[in-house]
Amino acid sequence: MIIRIGLDDTDNLNYGCTTYIAAEIIEEIFKHGYNLKDFPYLVRLNPNIPYKTRGNASISLIVDGDENLINLIINKLKNFKFIIDPLRNKPQPVLAFYVSNKIPNGLRNFYKKALTQVINIDEAIEIANKYKINYYPLLNGTRGLIGSLAAIGADLSKEYSYELLAYRDLNDTLTHRNISYKLVEKMDEIFSESTFGNIDKNKKRVLITPHGSDPVFLGIRGYDPNKLIQAYNFLNVEDKITKWIIYKTNQGTDIHLKIAKELDIYKPYYVFNKTVILIEDPKIICGGHVILKVRIKDIVMDAIAYKQSGILNRFARLLKKGDIIEIGGGINKNSSINIEKIIVKKLTTREQKIIPYCIYCGKKMDSEGDGQGIRCDNCAQKYPFKFSFIVKENCAYLKDGMIILPDYSSRRHLSKYENYTTSKVIKFSSQYFHFKLKQTNIT
Ligand code: ATP
Numbered sequence: 001m002i003i004r005i006g007l008d009d010t011d012n013l014n015y016g017c018t019t020y021i022a023a024e025i026i027e028e029i030f031k032h033g034y035n036l037k038d039f040p041y042l043v044r045l046n047p048n049i050p051y052k053t054r055g056n057a058s059i060s061l062i063v064d065g066d067e068n069l070i071n072l073i074i075n076k077l078k079n080f081k082f083i084i085d086p087l088r089n090k091p092q093p094v095l096a097f098y099v100s101n102k103i104p105n106g107l108r109n110f111y112k113k114a115l116t117q118v119i120n121i122d123e124a125i126e127i128a129n130k131y132k133i134n135y136y137p138l139l140n141g142t143r144g145l146i147g148s149l150a151a152i153g154a155d156l157s158k159e160y161s162y163e164l165l166a167y168r169d170l171n172d173t174l175t176h177r178n179i180s181y182k183l184v185e186k187m188d189e190i191f192s193e194s195t196f197g198n199i200d201k202n203k204k205r206v207l208i209t210p211h212g213s214d215p216v217f218l219g220i221r222g223y224d225p226n227k228l229i230q231a232y233n234f235l236n237v238e239d240k241i242t243k244w245i246i247y248k249t250n251q252g253t254d255i256h257l258k259i260a261k262e263l264d265i266y267k268p269y270y271v272f273n274k275t276v277i278l279i280e281d282p283k284i285i286c287g288g289h290v291i292l293k294v295r296i297k298d299i300v301m302d303a304i305a306y307k308q309s310g311i312l313n314r315f316a317r318l319l320k321k322g323d324i325i326e327i328g329g330g331i332n333k334n335s336s337i338n339i340e341k342i343i344v345k346k347l348t349t350r351e352q353k354i355i356p357y358c359i360y361c362g363k364k365m366d367s368e369g370d371g372q373g374i375r376c377d378n379c380a381q382k383y384p385f386k387f388s389f390i391v392k393e394n395c396a397y398l399k400d401g402m403i404i405l406p407d408y409s410s411r412r413h414l415s416k417y418e419n420y421t422t423s424k425v426i427k428f429s430s431q432y433f434h435f436k437l438k439q440t441n442i443t
Contacts, residue, residue, distance in 0.1 A: 002037065003065045004103075005073065006096040008058035008147025009051075010082065010138075011214070019165055020215040021080065022059040023245050027435050028076050029061070034069055037062040039225075039428045042163060042247035043151040044413045045114045046256065048269045048330035048338075051143060053090070054212075055413045058147030060154060070097050070134075077138055084139070092141030096148040098133040107131060107153035114150035115256045115414075116263055116271040124149055159253040161196075161221060161423050164228040166237070166244035168217040177209045177217060183235060184208060191231045195222035196252055196417040200409035202310050207408060217241055221251055224424040225432055245433035254416035257328040257341065266299060272337050273328040275345055276303075281321045290316040292339075294327065303327050303337040310407030312339065318398050322348030340412055342404040350395050 005025070010018045022040055029036065041060045049056050063069060074095065082091055098107075110127050113119055124145045128135050133152070135145050168175075181199065184206045188198040198208050198220065208218045217240060222228050225246045232244065260273040276294035283291045288307035293300065305316035316339070319325065328341035358365050358376035365374045365383075373384045405411065405418070426432075 001064075001066060001099055002101050003063045003069065004098040004100065004152045005061040005063065006058065006094075006098070006148030006150075006152040007060070007144075008094060008151065009091045009144030010080075010093040011053055011091055017214045017216050018057055018059055019247070020167055021077070022061070023165070023167060023243055024080075025073055025076065026061065026245060026433070027243070028072060029063055029065075029069065030435075032069065032072060034063055034065050036428055037064055039162070039246060039248035039426075039432065041151060041154055041156055042165075042249040042251070043111075043147075043154040043156075044250055044256075045147055045150055046116055046118070046269070046271060046330075047412045047414060048271065048332070049118065050269060050333075051090075054210075056147070057413075058151035060148075060151035074136055077136075080138070082139055089141065091139065092143040093138040094135050094142055094144030094148050095138060096128065096133050096135040096145065096152060098131065098152050100131075103153055103155075104131060107149065108155055109153075111150045111153035111155065112259050114146060115250075116260045117265065118267070118269050119146050119150075121146065154250060156248050156250060159255060159422075160248050160250060161223055161252045162225050162228055162246050163219050163221045163249050163251060164225070164232050164244055164246045165219045166217045166232065166241045167215045168240055169242050170215055172240070173213045173215055177240075179206060179209055179218065179235065179237065181206050187231050187234050190234065191222065191227055193419060193421070194224045194227035195220055195231055196419055197221050197408055197411065200407055202407045203409050205409050221249075223421050225426050226424070229431075241436070243433070243435040251413045252415065252417055252420065254328070254341075254414065256412075256414045260328070266296075266301070266331060266335070268331050268333045268335055270331050271329075272331050273326070275324060275326045276301075278319055278321050278323045278325070282317055282319050284317065288313065292316060292319065292327075294325075294337075301335065301337055303329065303339050304332075305339045305342075306410070308407075309339070309410045312342065312404050312406040312410075315398065315404045316342065318395055320348055320350060320395075324348075340406065340415060344398055344400055344402040344404070346400055347395055347398055350393055352393060 010021050043058045045056045184199050210216050220228050220231050256271045257273040260271040274296050276296045279295050280293040290305040292303040294303050305313045307313050324346040326343040329337045329339040332338050355365050360381050361379040363378035365376045367374050375382045
């Protein structure tokens with residue numbers, strides 16, 4: 001029978017990672033002779049959720065299994081050491097099992113909602129009951145059910161990418177990862193078409209390694225699993241790794257923005273993606289952040305291009321009152337939009353005041369003050385009347401249709417990259433994972 005397994009909310013900031021526990025489950029599955037029907041799914045959900053630890057990741061697996069397998073997995077996780085953070089009331093891990101050959105629309109819609117909105121736990125319980133999905137809270141609290149169900153309902157049939165995640169020994173999680181920028185830059189150059197988000201060239205930062213003390217050693221994202229393995233081998237870090245596995249994922253697809261385009265709810269923590277008009281010139285506030293006051297229908301909102309977003313912040317400064325743009329992002333707790341992406345739809349005409357050159361000496365002239373005459377600094381010639389005139393012109397840097405994205409290190413996991421391409425359709429097999437010291441015989 002086809003069993004769909006969902007898992008979420010297993011870690012806190014200092015320890016663990018849901019994908020690591022998923023890798024442990026996968027190892028257990030293979031060890032007992034069961035097979036995965038597809039790559040394991042690494043499903044990112046609404047990036048604005050306040051309960052998330054890092055990237056709002058959840059996991060699902062599709063297994064050809066039986067009752068025995070379900071018991072094996074429950075027992076394995078019952079013995080897992082979860083580290084409790086009472087201040088954040090975390091983690092609230094939940095394991096869910098759905099026995100079904102296909103995913104009903106109600107569950108697909110639940111996934112879409114989890115990508116863009118804030119879901120109440122009662123709604124998740126209702127969905128689990130409706131579709132007879134069995135779930136097991138592994139500690140106190142059931143919040144993990146939301147992510148578990150959404151991961152089971154995820155649609156990765158059309159737009160998806162892959163990520164090779166390599167893990168280190170749990171005893172090594174406090175050590176430095178020591179991967180040089182130069183090495184990853186070289187890898188990025190060689191695999192520029194088939195991978196994405198390896199480095200931030202503007203900030204000279206490596207992006208394939210996390211910074212925390214979790215078991216993930218590195219993650220390489222891309223569109224072709226075979227290229228991911230080549231890129232991983234190029235880094236030559238095998239001696240630091242205990243296992244690696246390739247996940248199929250919704251990362252790098254902009255799926256949250258695509259769904260939010262149809263959504264007309266503007267509440268804190270929801271995803272936002274709408275065409276808006278700027279009703280004031282951009283304001284630069286303390287810290288260099290840019291505030292765009294925008295209107296959508298009759299609603300006025302502030303949209304923020306943070307200084308850290310680099311290029312996006314610099315381009316946002318060039319916008320003008322009257323410009324029409326599409327803004328993708330998330331609504332924060334103050335009901336402002338944190339901008340992830342801007343598409344320039346229609347620029348208004350720019351007006352520029354030009355002061356003419358002196359007709360006597362040919363040097364540029366200076367204004368004597370607003371509404372007054374002009375004077376030549378070079379030959380002291382004065383013209384007592386207002387001589388400046390207005391020229392209408394287009395912005396030299398912005399063009400209609402332009403897509404403005406942040407520096408790589410400020411992007412969301414779900415954000416689409418410039419080199420986006422349809423991912424390779426590949427059947428999952430034993431070449432797409434490697435567990436050291438433990439031989440498996442999946443074909
Ligand atoms: P990591 O990336 O390290 O695995 P994380 O950032 O994924 O951590 P979690 O610890 O999994 O964060 O916590 C996210 C929590 O938010 C989970 O309990 C999940 O069920 C819940 N959640 C996810 N999406 C939504 C949503 N749209 N509405 C409400 N709750 C959500």
